[in-house]
Amino acid sequence: xxxxxxxxxxxxxxxxxxxxxxxxxxxxxxxxxxxxxxxxxxxxxxxxxxxxxxxxxxxxxxxxxxxxxxxxxxxxxxxxxxxxxxxxxxxxxxxxxxxxxxxxxxxxxxxxxxx
Amino acid sequence: xxxxxxxxxxxxxxxxxxxxxxxxxxxxxxxxxxxxxxxxxxxxxxxxxxxxxxxxxxxxxxxxxxxxxxxxxxxxxxxxxxxxxxxxxxxxxxxxxxxxxxxxxxxxxxxxxx
Numbered sequence: 001x002x003x004x005x006x007x008x009x010x011x012x013x014x015x016x017x018x019x020x021x022x023x024x025x026x027x028x029x030x031x032x033x034x035x036x037x038x039x040x041x042x043x044x045x046x047x048x049x050x051x052x053x054x055x056x057x058x059x060x061x062x063x064x065x066x067x068x069x070x071x072x073x074x075x076x077x078x079x080x081x082x083x084x085x086x087x088x089x090x091x092x093x094x095x096x097x098x099x100x101x102x103x104x105x106x107x108x109x110x111x112x113x114x115x
Numbered sequence: 116x117x118x119x120x121x122x123x124x125x126x127x128x129x130x131x132x133x134x135x136x137x138x139x140x141x142x143x144x145x146x147x148x149x150x151x152x153x154x155x156x157x158x159x160x161x162x163x164x165x166x167x168x169x170x171x172x173x174x175x176x177x178x179x180x181x182x183x184x185x186x187x188x189x190x191x192x193x194x195x196x197x198x199x200x201x202x203x204x205x206x207x208x209x210x211x212x213x214x215x216x217x218x219x220x221x222x223x224x225x226x227x228x229x
Contacts, residue, residue: 033217035219040124040221040222041221042119042121042204042219042220042221042222043159043204043206043219044219045216045217045218048216058216059116059218090158090159103149103161103164104149104161104217106158106159106160107158108157108158109158
């Protein structure tokens with residue numbers, strides 16, 4: 001089944017404790033992206049990647065890191081989480097990013113709480 | 116950068132009536148406008164999209180219109196049904212250094228009353 005998976009689905013942590021949220025897709029998509037969803041603010045892009053070893057900042061990259069060592073995986077890293085990073089996080093992927101503007105497929109979401 | 120404003124934030128309609136959600140965007144370079152539906156506790160899913168070279172697109176009960184001059188686009192749902200209840204997000208996208216930057220509106224919570 002073609003899908004985007006994220007782990008963990010739920011996470012409660014404390015300020016300053018490094019964490020990684022994994023994202024994996026099995027559709028051979030070049031483009032992957034991370035969003036955070038907050039009430040009243042919609043979905044905001046954190047980072048995106050056009051292909052392996054190619055990443056770039058979205059609109060709200062502060063406090064986050066990403067890597068794209070393999071085409072199927074795009075982990076989101078919070079080196080020192082803070083309470084303002086409490087949010088619902090979505091990973092998404094699409095085929096042929098750029099001018100093709102293909103549909104983005106979203107993962108199931110990760111609800112993160114930072115105490 | 117691009118800014119997308121979406122209205123209303125909440126919308127309640129009677130089953131069978133029509134619902135309209137409106138979005139405006141700021142960057143005239145935007146040329147792709149998708150709409151996503153997010154049911155409670157679920158992930159966003161694309162329901163319809165429109166490109167800047169088209170003024171209107173329809174898919175069964177759902178239609179989207181685009182006014183490039185005014186920089187606004189709208190989602191129209193006719194003959195609403197209970198399963199249309201969800202949060203709807205509009206978005207605008209353009210090619211930026213060859214990448215796909217998608218900027219979302221704030222969302223509209225649509226409730227269909229039986």
